[in-house]
Amino acid sequence: MPLEPAVSVRDVSKVYLTGDLRVEAVRGVSLDVAPGTFLALVGPSGCGKSTLLNLIGALDRPSRGDVVVGGVSLGALDDDGLTRYRRQTVGFVFQFFNLLPSLTVAENVALPMQIDGRPAAAVRERVARLLEEVGLAHRAGHRPAQLSGGEQQRVAVARALANDPPLLLGDEPTGNLDTRASAALTALFAGLARDGRRTVILATHSPEVAAAADRVVRMRDGEVVEDAAAVAR
C-alpha cells in the first residue's frame, strides 16, 4: 500500500492573458510526489516549470485543476488559509536569493518564525541551529550584501526551513552560483530530503542537480514529457 502522496498535482493548467495574447504556461499536468522525495523539474526555459512550482507553493492559483498538499486541497483554501499554508507548510528558495537587504542574516532567518508568532527565545534558538546546519553561524550578524552568492543562498535555505515545513520548493536555486557552491547546495537539498520527513522539489537547468535527485520530471511546452527515477544516486 503506497503512502499518501505529499504533493498531488491534479490536471492543473495555468493560462496567462497579456492583452490579446493567451499563453498556456502549464497544460493539464498531473503528478503525485511521495513524502521524502527529492524531485527535480527540468526542461528548457519557458517550459512551465517555474509556473508549476509557483502553483504548488500557492504563489499563484491554477486556472484549472487542483493541488493537494498533505491531504489539503489548495483550491479550497481562502486567502488567509493560503497565507497560513505558505507560512507553515512550504519553504521557498529563489534563484536570486531574495533576502531582505536591510535585515541581518539572523533576522532574515528569524522573519518567518516571527511572522508566525513564535516566542522570541524559541526563535533565537532555532535561528542559531539553522545557521549552524547551513554552516553560517559565524555570519549571523552580517547583511546579505556582505555575503557571497553561495552563502546568501544557504541563508535563503535556512530561512525556508525556519518553520520546519514538510515541503521545500526551489526555483533555480543554483542558477546564480559557481560550480563549487552549487555542488554544496545540491548536497544540502539532497540531505534535507533523505530523512524522509521532507519533500524537496527543485526547478533546475543543472544536470548535476538533476543527477542528485530521486526523481526527474521533464517538461516541455507546459506538459510533462518524461517522468523517471534518477539512475544514479
Place this chain on the structure above:
Amino acid sequence: MTGLSALVRRVTWPSVAAHKGRSLLTLAGIAIGVGVFLAVRLANVSITEAFATSLDLFAGSAQLTVSRPGFGLDETLLPLIEADPAVARAEPQVVGTLVTADPAREILLVYGIDVLRSRPTTASIDAAGGDGEDQGFLGEDDALLVTRRFAQGRGLRVGDRLEVLAGSRRASLRIRGLLVPAEAEGERGGSASGFLERTVAVMDLAAAQPLLDRVGRLDAVALTLREGADADAVRARLTAALPDGVVVDRPIERSGQVDQMLDAFRLNLTILSLIALLVGVLLVYNTLTFSVVQRRREIGILRAIGVSRRGVEAAFLAEGVAYGAAGGLLGVLLGLALAKGTLGAMARTVSVLYLHAPVERLRVDAGDLLLGLAVGVLVSAAAAFAPARAAAGVPPREPIALGAARSDTGRAGRRRARRLALAGLAILTFAGLLAALPPWHGRPLGGYGAAFVVLVAALLVAPVLVLAVGRAARPLVGRLGGPAARLAADHFVQGLRRNAATVAALSVSLAMLVSVWIMVSAFRATVEAWIAQSVRADLVVTPAARLGGSREASLPAGVVERIRALPGVAEVDAFRGADVRYEGSPIVLGSGDLALQLRRGRLPFMAGTPADVLDEVVARRGALVSESFARRFDRWVGSTITLDLPAGRRSYPVVGVFYDYTTDRGLVVLDAATYVADTGRRDVQSAAVYLEPGADLEGARRSLESLFGPDAAVAVVSNRELRARVLDIFDQTFAITFALELIAVVVSAIAVVNTLVASTIERQAELGILRAIGLGRADIGRLVRAEAGLIAGAASLLGVVVGIALSLILVFVINRQAFGWTIQYHLPPEALATAAALAVGTALVAATWPARRAAAQPIAQAVRYE
C-alpha cells in the same frame, strides 16, 4: 534637438504614461499650487480694479479731482473751483452706501451726481418710459438708478420702489431707470472699463446729500480741463486757493490710496498662496527623484548606447517642464474656478476691514493666465533640476542590481544628509538677521524673508530627521507591530531622498498651518481680552446700516441727549469718527468722552498712565493714538501730529498710545469737545450706553428702541452681542487664511500617496518574498501604513517645531510691521496636537490606496520582478 525629442518620445513619455496614477497625482499637485496662487492673484486684482472702475464711473474723463478726505468738501467752494480759467467742466458728486432694507442687506454704492452737469462715462441709462437723453426725471428726490442686473436679479422694474436703510433712517426710493454698461449694451457687456458692478446706483446730488448725511458737502468734484491746460499748474493753483486739507489729485492717485490701504492684506494672502505652490514643487521633485531611481538601469543603458549626460539631463528637465505645463494649464482652470468661489468671501473681508468693495465680477486678463502657466512651468523646471542632475550622473552600464534604488543610504548619503542639516542650521542665523530688519516701505519683507529661510532650513534638515526617526523608531515599531513594521522603518530610511522630500512637503504645509493657527489663536485671545476691557458699555446704539456694512452711517441728531434722559441710563459715550489722511495716508480720526472712558478703564494703554493721560488730553488738547498708528508713523508719546481739519491746520501732542485692533490704518482719538470744535462735525456714529447698577437690560433696550420712532433704522446691541459680532468678523477674516493652509496640506497628502506608491513599486519583489514566506495581505497593508505613520511622525515633529518658529516671526515681526498690532503670544496645545493628528490622519488616508495596491500585487509576478 531632434535627439532630445527622440529621448522624450521614447524614454520620458512611456514612463509618464506607464505610471498614470503617479503622473496624475503630480499634475494635481502642481495644478492645485498654481490654482491657489492664481485665484488669490485674480481676486486681489479684481478687488483693486473694482475700486478703480467705480471711481471711473463719473470721472472717467476727468483729469483732476478735488476732495476733502473725511469731512467732505464744503459745496460753497464749487464756484471757486469753477472760476479757475483752465477748468472746462466741474462735476460735483457724493458717494455713499445704502443698504437694502430686506434681510439680504445688500450694500448699494450710490453716486449722487448733478443731473444737469454729469452723465456716467462708463454706463448709459435705459429709462423705459423716460427719455434717455433727458435726465430731468432724475431730479425727483426719491429717484434712483440701479444696474439692469440688480433690477433683474430682484425682479424690479422701472417705476417700482426699493426700501433702503440710509444712515439711521428707512427710505423708500423709486427706480427711474436702469444703468447699462456703456460699451456693450449686451447683458454680459463689454471690456473691464465698461463693466458695471451689479450694486452700483445713481441718484441726483440734491436728493443724495440728505440721504447720505452730506447736506452742504461734496465727496469730490471731478474736473475736466480745457484743451492744452497744464494739469500740474491747475493743481498747484487750486491747492493754494482752497483751504488746508483739501486735496487736488489725479483720479489714478485716488485708486493708489486704495492700493496702499489694501497692500498688507494682499501681500499676506499672496505669500500664503505661495505655500501651496512650494508644496507642489516638492511634489515634482519627489516624483522625478523616484523616476530617476527607478530608471537607473534604463539610464545606464541609454548612456551605454551613446546618449550624453546632457541629453539625459535634458530629458528629465523636459519631463519636469511637461508636468509644469500640463499642471499649469489645469491650474489655470482651477484658479479661475477657485477665484470665482472665493471672490465673494474676499470682498466681504475687505468691506468689513477697509472699505466697501463693490466687487462681484472676476477680472481676468490673458496676462494673468499666462503668468499662472509660466509659474507652473518655472517652478516645475526648478524642481526637476536636481533629479535631472542626478540622472545625468548615472554611469553607463549601471549594474543590474537587486533593489537598484538603495543607493542613497550608503555612507555618502548619510554624510550628505548631515551636511545639508548643518547648512540648514547655519542659515537660521541669517533668518534671525532678516527678522531684525525694519519694514521696507511699510512691508515686512525681512519677516517674510526670515520665514522663507526657516522653511528652506526645514527642507535641509529633513533628510537627517528621516535617518534619525527611522533609526529610533525601528526597535519601537518592531515591538509594537512585529517584524513587518520593523521592515517599514528600514524602507523609510532606505528611501531617504524620496522620504525626505515627502516629509519636507508635509512638514512645510503643517508648519504653515501650525504657525497660522498659533498666530490666529493668540490674536483672537488678544482681541477677546481687548474687547473685554474696551467694550464695557451695557448697550451700544448704532445705525442699522452700519451693521449692514455701511461705514459712514450716523445716528439722528440730538440722540445722545435723549438717551441720557432715559430712566436707568447712567452715562452715554458718543463715538464720532471720520476717515482722514495723515501725511497722505488714510487713517481714522475718532472721538469719544475720554474722561468717561478712562474712568471706566476702557482704553488699554501701551504707554502713559490713565490719570496723567486724561489731564494732558484736556489741558493740552492732546491726542491718543493707536499702536498701529504709532508704529506706522513712528509717533509716540511726546511727538506732535498735525492734521488738516475743517477748522484749519491743527497740531496735537501725542499723550498716550493705546492698543486697538479695529483698524490697521491707525486711529487718532481726540476728546469730544476738541473733535467737534476742530472738525465742525457733530454727527455721532454710535453711542455706548452705561446703565445704572441693577437696571433692567431688556427694559432699557426696549425703551431705547422706542426712542427712535417707526421710520428709524437703528440697532440696539447688547455688550455680549457686540463682542460676538467682533469675533465673528475676526473669524471670517481668517477663514481664507485657514482654507489656504488646508489646501497646502491636501497637496502634501498627494506627495505621501506618491511616495508610498513609489516605495511599494520599488519594493515589489521584497513584498512578494514576504508574501511567499507567509505574510498575509493585511500584513502588507500594515507595513505600508507603518511607513506612512513614520512619514507622518517625522513630518509632525518637524512641522510643529518649524511652525512654532514661523509663528514667532508672524506674531513679532510680520504682523507687527504690516498691521502694527501687538499680539499676546501663547501656544495653544490643541493646535499642536491637532496638527500632529492631522499629519497622521492625512498620511494614513493617503496610505489607503498604496496599501491596497501593494496587498493586491500577485506574488508570483512580484518575486520575478528582479
